[in-house]
Amino acid sequence: MTGPTPDAPTACPTGELPRSTGVVVVGAGITGASIGHHLALRGIPVTVVEQAPGPGAGATGRSGGMVRGYDPDPAIGELARPSLAVYRDPARWASGRAPLRAVGAITVTDPADEPALRGAADRINRAPDTSAYVVTGRDEIMGVRLDDGAALVEPDAGWVPPVEVTRDWLGQAVTNGASLHYGTRVLGVEDRGGRPVVRTSAGEIRAGAVVAATGLWTARPPQGLRPSSPVRSRSIQISIVRREPPAPAHATFIDLRTGVYARPVDANHSLIGMPHLVWDSPFDSASDPAHARATAQAVGIHLPWAAAAEQVSVVRAADGYGEHSAILARTRLPHVWSVRGWNGGGVKTAPEAGRRIANALLTRAFTHDA
Numbered sequence: 001m002t003g004p005t006p007d008a009p010t011a012c013p014t015g016e017l018p019r020s021t022g023v024v025v026v027g028a029g030i031t032g033a034s035i036g037h038h039l040a041l042r043g044i045p046v047t048v049v050e051q052a053p054g055p056g057a058g059a060t061g062r063s064g065g066m067v068r069g070y071d072p073d074p075a076i077g078e079l080a081r082p083s084l085a086v087y088r089d090p091a092r093w094a095s096g097r098a099p100l101r102a103v104g105a106i107t108v109t110d111p112a113d114e115p116a117l118r119g120a121a122d123r124i125n126r127a128p129d130t131s132a133y134v135v136t137g138r139d140e141i142m143g144v145r146l147d148d149g150a151a152l153v154e155p156d157a158g159w160v161p162p163v164e165v166t167r168d169w170l171g172q173a174v175t176n177g178a179s180l181h182y183g184t185r186v187l188g189v190e191d192r193g194g195r196p197v198v199r200t201s202a203g204e205i206r207a208g209a210v211v212a213a214t215g216l217w218t219a220r221p222p223q224g225l226r227p228s229s230p231v232r233s234r235s236i237q238i239s240i241v242r243r244e245p246p247a248p249a250h251a252t253f254i255d256l257r258t259g260v261y262a263r264p265v266d267a268n269h270s271l272i273g274m275p276h277l278v279w280d281s282p283f284d285s286a287s288d289p290a291h292a293r294a295t296a297q298a299v300g301i302h303l304p305w306a307a308a309a310e311q312v313s314v315v316r317a318a319d320g321y322g323e324h325s326a327i328l329a330r331t332r333l334p335h336v337w338s339v340r341g342w343n344g345g346g347v348k349t350a351p352e353a354g355r356r357i358a359n360a361l362l363t364r365a366f367t368h369d370a
Protein backbone atom coordinates (compact mmCIF):
# COMPACT_ATOMS: atom_id res chain seq x y z
CA MET A 1 0.00 0.00 0.00
CA THR A 2 1.31 3.46 -0.81
CA GLY A 3 0.70 6.52 1.29
CA PRO A 4 2.25 8.63 3.96
CA THR A 5 4.24 7.16 6.82
CA PRO A 6 2.51 7.05 10.23
CA ASP A 7 4.21 10.32 11.18
CA ALA A 8 2.90 12.21 8.17
CA PRO A 9 -0.53 13.69 8.97
CA THR A 10 0.74 16.95 10.47
CA ALA A 11 2.74 17.53 7.30
CA CYS A 12 -0.36 17.23 5.12
CA PRO A 13 -1.93 20.45 3.84
CA THR A 14 -4.39 21.42 6.53
CA GLY A 15 -4.87 24.94 5.07
CA GLU A 16 -8.09 26.89 5.43
CA LEU A 17 -11.26 25.24 6.58
CA PRO A 18 -13.50 24.28 3.69
CA ARG A 19 -16.79 26.22 3.61
CA SER A 20 -18.70 23.02 3.06
CA THR A 21 -18.02 19.30 3.28
CA GLY A 22 -19.78 15.95 3.33
CA VAL A 23 -19.09 15.00 6.95
CA VAL A 24 -17.38 16.90 9.76
CA VAL A 25 -15.72 14.57 12.28
CA VAL A 26 -15.07 16.37 15.57
CA GLY A 27 -12.02 14.96 17.38
CA ALA A 28 -8.80 13.33 16.11
CA GLY A 29 -8.51 10.62 18.73
CA ILE A 30 -8.45 6.98 17.67
CA THR A 31 -12.24 6.95 17.12
CA GLY A 32 -12.40 10.09 14.98
CA ALA A 33 -9.37 8.91 12.99
CA SER A 34 -10.99 5.55 12.27
CA ILE A 35 -14.25 7.20 11.19
CA GLY A 36 -12.40 9.73 9.01
CA HIS A 37 -10.37 6.93 7.40
CA HIS A 38 -13.43 4.83 6.57
CA LEU A 39 -15.43 7.78 5.21
CA ALA A 40 -12.52 8.90 3.01
CA LEU A 41 -12.04 5.31 1.78
CA ARG A 42 -15.66 5.41 0.58
CA GLY A 43 -15.03 8.67 -1.30
CA ILE A 44 -16.97 10.91 1.07
CA PRO A 45 -15.61 14.46 1.45
CA VAL A 46 -14.65 14.50 5.12
CA THR A 47 -13.19 17.19 7.36
CA VAL A 48 -11.61 16.20 10.69
CA VAL A 49 -11.43 19.03 13.22
CA GLU A 50 -9.27 18.72 16.34
CA GLN A 51 -8.84 21.31 19.09
CA ALA A 52 -5.31 20.15 20.04
CA PRO A 53 -2.18 20.83 17.96
CA GLY A 54 -1.85 17.14 17.00
CA PRO A 55 -3.60 13.77 17.02
CA GLY A 56 -4.29 11.61 20.06
CA ALA A 57 -4.36 14.47 22.56
CA GLY A 58 -7.13 12.90 24.65
CA ALA A 59 -7.52 9.41 26.15
CA THR A 60 -5.89 7.94 23.04
CA GLY A 61 -2.53 9.52 23.84
CA ARG A 62 -2.44 8.10 27.37
CA SER A 63 -3.94 4.72 26.61
CA GLY A 64 -2.50 1.32 27.44
CA GLY A 65 -3.66 0.07 24.02
CA MET A 66 -4.49 -3.47 25.21
CA VAL A 67 -6.49 -5.35 22.57
CA ARG A 68 -8.18 -8.74 22.64
CA GLY A 69 -11.18 -10.39 21.01
CA TYR A 70 -13.10 -11.12 24.22
CA ASP A 71 -15.27 -8.77 26.22
CA PRO A 72 -17.98 -9.72 28.73
CA ASP A 73 -20.28 -7.23 26.95
CA PRO A 74 -21.37 -9.06 23.75
CA ALA A 75 -21.81 -5.78 21.84
CA ILE A 76 -18.19 -4.85 22.58
CA GLY A 77 -16.99 -8.38 21.76
CA GLU A 78 -18.64 -8.06 18.34
CA LEU A 79 -16.57 -4.96 17.64
CA ALA A 80 -13.38 -6.30 19.24
CA ARG A 81 -13.06 -9.55 17.25
CA PRO A 82 -12.89 -8.01 13.76
CA SER A 83 -10.83 -5.13 15.15
CA LEU A 84 -8.15 -7.55 16.32
CA ALA A 85 -7.95 -9.01 12.82
CA VAL A 86 -7.38 -5.51 11.41
CA TYR A 87 -4.65 -4.79 13.96
CA ARG A 88 -2.92 -8.02 12.88
CA ASP A 89 -3.07 -7.35 9.12
CA PRO A 90 -0.10 -5.42 7.62
CA ALA A 91 -2.05 -4.72 4.42
CA ARG A 92 -4.43 -2.39 6.31
CA TRP A 93 -1.72 0.09 7.31
CA ALA A 94 -0.04 2.87 5.33
CA SER A 95 3.17 2.00 7.12
CA GLY A 96 2.97 -1.58 5.77
CA ARG A 97 3.45 -2.82 9.36
CA ALA A 98 0.70 -4.29 11.53
CA PRO A 99 0.60 -2.32 14.81
CA LEU A 100 -0.24 -5.36 16.96
CA ARG A 101 2.35 -6.53 19.49
CA ALA A 102 1.09 -10.10 19.83
CA VAL A 103 2.39 -10.87 23.32
CA GLY A 104 -0.81 -12.78 24.18
CA ALA A 105 -3.86 -11.71 26.19
CA ILE A 106 -5.26 -13.48 29.25
CA THR A 107 -8.75 -12.76 30.62
CA VAL A 108 -9.16 -14.16 34.15
CA THR A 109 -12.65 -14.82 35.55
CA ASP A 110 -14.47 -16.66 38.31
CA PRO A 111 -14.35 -20.41 37.51
CA ALA A 112 -18.18 -20.35 37.49
CA ASP A 113 -17.91 -18.31 34.26
CA GLU A 114 -16.09 -21.10 32.44
CA PRO A 115 -19.06 -21.88 30.12
CA ALA A 116 -19.16 -18.22 29.02
CA LEU A 117 -15.41 -18.34 28.34
CA ARG A 118 -15.81 -21.51 26.26
CA GLY A 119 -18.56 -19.81 24.21
CA ALA A 120 -16.28 -16.82 23.71
CA ALA A 121 -13.39 -19.07 22.64
CA ASP A 122 -15.68 -20.68 20.02
CA ARG A 123 -16.66 -17.26 18.64
CA ILE A 124 -13.04 -16.07 18.53
CA ASN A 125 -11.93 -19.28 16.80
CA ARG A 126 -14.61 -18.77 14.13
CA ALA A 127 -13.35 -15.19 13.41
CA PRO A 128 -10.58 -14.77 10.84
CA ASP A 129 -6.96 -14.85 12.03
CA THR A 130 -7.66 -15.11 15.77
CA SER A 131 -7.59 -18.01 18.21
CA ALA A 132 -8.43 -18.68 21.86
CA TYR A 133 -8.62 -21.48 24.42
CA VAL A 134 -9.73 -21.86 28.03
CA VAL A 135 -7.56 -23.04 30.93
CA THR A 136 -8.76 -24.02 34.39
CA GLY A 137 -7.01 -25.42 37.45
CA ARG A 138 -3.64 -23.91 36.56
CA ASP A 139 -1.53 -21.65 38.77
CA GLU A 140 0.06 -19.62 35.99
CA ILE A 141 0.09 -19.13 32.25
CA MET A 142 2.32 -16.87 30.09
CA GLY A 143 3.86 -15.26 33.18
CA VAL A 144 0.48 -14.44 34.77
CA ARG A 145 -0.74 -16.10 37.99
CA LEU A 146 -4.41 -16.98 37.84
CA ASP A 147 -5.28 -16.78 41.57
CA ASP A 148 -7.74 -19.73 41.36
CA GLY A 149 -9.46 -18.17 38.34
CA ALA A 150 -10.38 -19.63 34.98
CA ALA A 151 -8.71 -17.98 32.01
CA LEU A 152 -9.39 -17.32 28.36
CA VAL A 153 -6.06 -17.28 26.53
CA GLU A 154 -5.75 -15.39 23.23
CA PRO A 155 -2.20 -16.06 21.99
CA ASP A 156 -2.63 -13.75 18.95
CA ALA A 157 -3.79 -10.68 20.91
CA GLY A 158 -1.74 -8.18 22.92
CA TRP A 159 -1.44 -4.40 22.54
CA VAL A 160 -1.08 -1.64 19.94
CA PRO A 161 0.48 1.86 20.18
CA PRO A 162 -2.71 3.99 19.97
CA VAL A 163 -1.15 7.22 18.69
CA GLU A 164 0.73 5.38 15.92
CA VAL A 165 -2.59 3.79 14.88
CA THR A 166 -4.34 7.18 14.97
CA ARG A 167 -1.63 8.83 12.85
CA ASP A 168 -1.72 6.03 10.31
CA TRP A 169 -5.49 6.29 9.81
CA LEU A 170 -5.37 10.09 9.57
CA GLY A 171 -2.57 9.82 7.02
CA GLN A 172 -4.64 7.37 4.95
CA ALA A 173 -7.68 9.67 5.24
CA VAL A 174 -5.68 12.66 3.96
CA THR A 175 -4.26 10.57 1.13
CA ASN A 176 -7.85 9.70 0.21
CA GLY A 177 -8.91 13.36 0.15
CA ALA A 178 -9.87 14.23 3.73
CA SER A 179 -8.95 17.60 5.17
CA LEU A 180 -7.52 17.66 8.67
CA HIS A 181 -7.44 20.73 10.91
CA TYR A 182 -5.52 20.76 14.18
CA GLY A 183 -5.74 23.63 16.65
CA THR A 184 -9.36 24.18 15.60
CA ARG A 185 -11.98 23.98 18.32
CA VAL A 186 -15.62 23.28 17.56
CA LEU A 187 -17.67 25.88 19.43
CA GLY A 188 -21.16 24.72 18.46
CA VAL A 189 -23.37 23.27 15.76
CA GLU A 190 -26.65 24.73 14.56
CA ASP A 191 -29.30 23.82 12.05
CA ARG A 192 -29.63 26.15 9.07
CA GLY A 193 -32.19 25.14 6.47
CA GLY A 194 -32.18 21.49 7.51
CA ARG A 195 -28.40 20.95 7.41
CA PRO A 196 -25.81 21.45 10.17
CA VAL A 197 -23.42 24.38 10.26
CA VAL A 198 -20.37 23.84 12.47
CA ARG A 199 -18.99 26.94 14.20
CA THR A 200 -15.28 26.60 14.93
CA SER A 201 -12.48 28.80 16.22
CA ALA A 202 -11.31 29.08 12.57
CA GLY A 203 -14.66 29.77 10.87
CA GLU A 204 -17.84 27.97 9.85
CA ILE A 205 -18.35 24.76 7.84
CA ARG A 206 -21.63 23.73 6.30
CA ALA A 207 -21.88 19.94 6.41
CA GLY A 208 -24.03 17.12 5.13
CA ALA A 209 -23.60 15.51 8.55
CA VAL A 210 -21.60 15.90 11.73
CA VAL A 211 -20.29 13.23 14.09
CA ALA A 212 -18.75 14.06 17.45
CA ALA A 213 -15.96 11.65 18.43
CA THR A 214 -15.03 13.76 21.43
CA GLY A 215 -14.41 11.03 24.00
CA LEU A 216 -14.64 12.28 27.59
CA TRP A 217 -15.37 15.84 26.34
CA THR A 218 -18.77 14.47 25.22
CA ALA A 219 -19.77 14.86 28.87
CA ARG A 220 -19.66 18.67 28.41
CA PRO A 221 -20.18 19.09 24.69
CA PRO A 222 -20.36 22.28 22.64
CA GLN A 223 -23.86 23.53 21.83
CA GLY A 224 -25.72 21.18 19.51
CA LEU A 225 -23.55 18.12 20.19
CA ARG A 226 -25.21 16.82 23.37
CA PRO A 227 -26.05 13.12 22.78
CA SER A 228 -29.49 11.73 23.60
CA SER A 229 -27.76 9.14 25.78
CA PRO A 230 -25.54 10.75 28.42
CA VAL A 231 -21.77 10.27 28.65
CA ARG A 232 -19.77 11.02 31.82
CA SER A 233 -16.04 11.24 32.27
CA ARG A 234 -14.36 8.78 34.64
CA SER A 235 -10.79 8.69 35.80
CA ILE A 236 -8.31 6.06 34.58
CA GLN A 237 -4.90 5.82 36.22
CA ILE A 238 -2.02 3.55 35.22
CA SER A 239 1.58 3.15 36.42
CA ILE A 240 4.71 2.17 34.55
CA VAL A 241 6.84 -0.11 36.77
CA ARG A 242 10.34 -1.51 36.35
CA ARG A 243 10.52 -5.25 35.62
CA GLU A 244 13.96 -6.44 36.68
CA PRO A 245 15.33 -9.92 35.99
CA PRO A 246 14.48 -12.58 37.10
CA ALA A 247 10.89 -11.28 36.74
CA PRO A 248 9.59 -13.17 33.69
CA ALA A 249 8.10 -11.72 30.52
CA HIS A 250 4.32 -11.82 30.61
CA ALA A 251 1.25 -11.55 28.41
CA THR A 252 -1.29 -8.75 28.82
CA PHE A 253 -4.04 -9.64 31.28
CA ILE A 254 -7.20 -8.40 32.92
CA ASP A 255 -8.87 -10.05 35.91
CA LEU A 256 -12.60 -9.40 35.50
CA ARG A 257 -13.18 -10.19 39.20
CA THR A 258 -11.20 -7.14 40.33
CA GLY A 259 -10.58 -5.15 37.14
CA VAL A 260 -6.78 -5.20 37.60
CA TYR A 261 -4.73 -5.37 34.40
CA ALA A 262 -1.20 -5.16 33.05
CA ARG A 263 0.83 -5.34 29.89
CA PRO A 264 4.52 -5.35 29.05
CA VAL A 265 5.92 -2.04 27.78
CA ASP A 266 9.39 -3.24 26.78
CA ALA A 267 11.98 -5.74 28.01
CA ASN A 268 12.29 -3.99 31.39
CA HIS A 269 8.98 -2.27 32.08
CA SER A 270 5.31 -3.10 32.49
CA LEU A 271 2.16 -1.00 32.61
CA ILE A 272 -0.24 -1.81 35.47
CA GLY A 273 -3.73 -0.53 36.28
CA MET A 274 -6.85 -0.97 38.36
CA PRO A 275 -10.26 0.80 38.15
CA HIS A 276 -10.16 4.30 39.68
CA LEU A 277 -13.81 5.05 40.32
CA VAL A 278 -13.69 8.85 40.30
CA TRP A 279 -16.55 10.23 38.21
CA ASP A 280 -16.64 13.59 36.41
CA SER A 281 -12.88 13.64 36.69
CA PRO A 282 -11.19 16.32 34.52
CA PHE A 283 -8.72 15.00 31.96
CA ASP A 284 -5.63 16.50 33.59
CA SER A 285 -6.37 15.72 37.25
CA ALA A 286 -3.34 15.16 39.50
CA SER A 287 -2.30 11.54 39.94
CA ASP A 288 -3.45 9.65 43.04
CA PRO A 289 -0.43 8.12 44.85
CA ALA A 290 -2.59 6.01 47.21
CA HIS A 291 -4.31 4.43 44.22
CA ALA A 292 -0.93 3.79 42.58
CA ARG A 293 0.24 1.90 45.70
CA ALA A 294 -3.03 -0.07 45.89
CA THR A 295 -2.71 -0.95 42.19
CA ALA A 296 0.79 -2.40 42.68
CA GLN A 297 -0.47 -4.54 45.57
CA ALA A 298 -3.48 -5.79 43.61
CA VAL A 299 -1.47 -6.54 40.45
CA GLY A 300 1.05 -8.39 42.68
CA ILE A 301 -1.48 -11.21 43.00
CA HIS A 302 -0.90 -11.96 39.32
CA LEU A 303 2.65 -10.64 38.83
CA PRO A 304 4.25 -11.24 42.26
CA TRP A 305 7.32 -9.10 41.42
CA ALA A 306 5.08 -6.06 40.73
CA ALA A 307 4.08 -5.42 44.36
CA ALA A 308 7.59 -4.19 45.22
CA ALA A 309 8.61 -2.89 41.78
CA GLU A 310 9.91 0.65 41.33
CA GLN A 311 7.17 2.94 39.96
CA VAL A 312 8.74 4.85 37.09
CA SER A 313 5.71 7.03 36.33
CA VAL A 314 2.01 7.38 37.05
CA VAL A 315 -0.40 8.55 34.34
CA ARG A 316 -3.88 9.77 35.16
CA ALA A 317 -6.41 10.66 32.49
CA ALA A 318 -10.09 9.85 31.85
CA ASP A 319 -12.43 8.35 29.27
CA GLY A 320 -16.10 8.82 28.35
CA TYR A 321 -18.46 6.33 30.01
CA GLY A 322 -22.09 5.67 29.13
CA GLU A 323 -24.66 2.91 29.49
CA HIS A 324 -25.88 2.80 25.90
CA SER A 325 -24.64 0.09 23.57
CA ALA A 326 -25.57 1.69 20.22
CA ILE A 327 -22.44 3.09 18.57
CA LEU A 328 -24.12 6.37 17.60
CA ALA A 329 -26.48 8.54 19.64
CA ARG A 330 -28.74 11.17 18.15
CA THR A 331 -28.57 14.82 19.17
CA ARG A 332 -31.42 17.32 19.00
CA LEU A 333 -30.27 18.40 15.54
CA PRO A 334 -30.96 16.52 12.31
CA HIS A 335 -27.88 14.93 10.68
CA VAL A 336 -25.81 15.41 13.85
CA TRP A 337 -24.65 12.39 15.89
CA SER A 338 -22.39 11.65 18.79
CA VAL A 339 -20.31 8.51 19.28
CA ARG A 340 -20.93 6.35 22.37
CA GLY A 341 -18.62 6.44 25.39
CA TRP A 342 -16.09 3.63 25.14
CA ASN A 343 -15.95 2.91 28.89
CA GLY A 344 -12.17 2.56 29.00
CA GLY A 345 -11.94 0.21 25.99
CA GLY A 346 -12.06 2.30 22.82
CA VAL A 347 -8.75 1.15 21.35
CA LYS A 348 -9.72 -2.48 21.08
CA THR A 349 -12.91 -1.60 19.20
CA ALA A 350 -11.78 1.37 17.05
CA PRO A 351 -11.16 -0.40 13.69
CA GLU A 352 -14.62 -1.99 13.50
CA ALA A 353 -16.40 0.87 15.30
CA GLY A 354 -15.06 3.37 12.75
CA ARG A 355 -16.13 1.13 9.87
CA ARG A 356 -19.64 0.67 11.23
CA ILE A 357 -20.06 4.36 12.10
CA ALA A 358 -18.97 5.36 8.58
CA ASN A 359 -21.49 2.92 7.10
CA ALA A 360 -24.25 4.15 9.42
CA LEU A 361 -23.54 7.76 8.47
CA LEU A 362 -23.70 6.88 4.79
CA THR A 363 -27.08 5.20 5.13
CA ARG A 364 -28.61 7.71 7.56
CA ALA A 365 -26.94 11.07 7.07
CA PHE A 366 -27.94 11.58 3.49
CA THR A 367 -31.48 10.29 3.87
CA HIS A 368 -34.46 11.49 5.88
CA ASP A 369 -33.58 9.11 8.74
CA ALA A 370 -31.72 11.84 10.56
Ligand SMILES: Cc1cc2nc3c(=O)[nH]c(=O)nc-3n(C[C@H](O)[C@H](O)[C@H](O)COP(=O)(O)OP(=O)(O)OC[C@H]3O[C@@H](n4cnc5c(N)ncnc54)[C@H](O)[C@@H]3O)c2cc1C
Pocket residue numbers: 026027028029030031032049050051052055056057058059060061062063064065066067162184185186187213214215216217222236237238315316317318319342343344345346347348349
Ligand atom coordinates in the same frame (compact mmCIF):
# COMPACT_ATOMS: atom_id res chain seq x y z
C1 LIG B 1 -4.86 5.58 30.96
C2 LIG B 1 -5.77 4.90 29.95
C3 LIG B 1 -5.56 3.56 29.63
C4 LIG B 1 -6.40 2.94 28.69
N1 LIG B 1 -6.15 1.66 28.33
C5 LIG B 1 -6.89 1.07 27.34
C6 LIG B 1 -6.57 -0.22 26.87
O1 LIG B 1 -5.63 -0.85 27.35
N2 LIG B 1 -7.33 -0.74 25.86
C7 LIG B 1 -8.37 -0.05 25.31
O2 LIG B 1 -9.03 -0.57 24.41
N3 LIG B 1 -8.70 1.18 25.75
C8 LIG B 1 -7.98 1.76 26.74
N4 LIG B 1 -8.29 3.01 27.18
C9 LIG B 1 -9.46 3.67 26.62
C10 LIG B 1 -9.18 4.24 25.24
O3 LIG B 1 -7.90 4.83 25.23
C11 LIG B 1 -10.27 5.25 24.90
O4 LIG B 1 -11.54 4.59 24.97
C12 LIG B 1 -10.07 5.79 23.50
O5 LIG B 1 -8.75 6.29 23.34
C13 LIG B 1 -11.08 6.90 23.24
O6 LIG B 1 -10.75 7.45 21.99
P1 LIG B 1 -11.63 8.63 21.42
O7 LIG B 1 -11.06 8.98 20.10
O8 LIG B 1 -13.07 8.24 21.49
O9 LIG B 1 -11.43 9.81 22.49
P2 LIG B 1 -10.16 10.72 22.74
O10 LIG B 1 -8.90 10.03 22.47
O11 LIG B 1 -10.32 11.32 24.10
O12 LIG B 1 -10.29 11.84 21.62
C14 LIG B 1 -11.25 12.85 21.65
C15 LIG B 1 -10.67 14.02 20.87
O13 LIG B 1 -11.67 15.02 20.71
C16 LIG B 1 -11.03 16.28 20.79
N5 LIG B 1 -12.06 17.28 21.10
C17 LIG B 1 -12.87 17.31 22.19
N6 LIG B 1 -13.70 18.38 22.14
C18 LIG B 1 -13.41 19.04 20.97
C19 LIG B 1 -13.93 20.21 20.36
N7 LIG B 1 -14.92 20.94 20.92
N8 LIG B 1 -13.40 20.62 19.18
C20 LIG B 1 -12.40 19.89 18.58
N9 LIG B 1 -11.86 18.76 19.14
C21 LIG B 1 -12.38 18.35 20.31
C22 LIG B 1 -10.01 16.07 21.91
O14 LIG B 1 -8.99 17.05 21.90
C23 LIG B 1 -9.50 14.67 21.62
O15 LIG B 1 -8.35 14.66 20.78
C24 LIG B 1 -7.48 3.67 28.11
C25 LIG B 1 -7.68 4.99 28.43
C26 LIG B 1 -6.83 5.62 29.34
C27 LIG B 1 -7.07 7.07 29.67
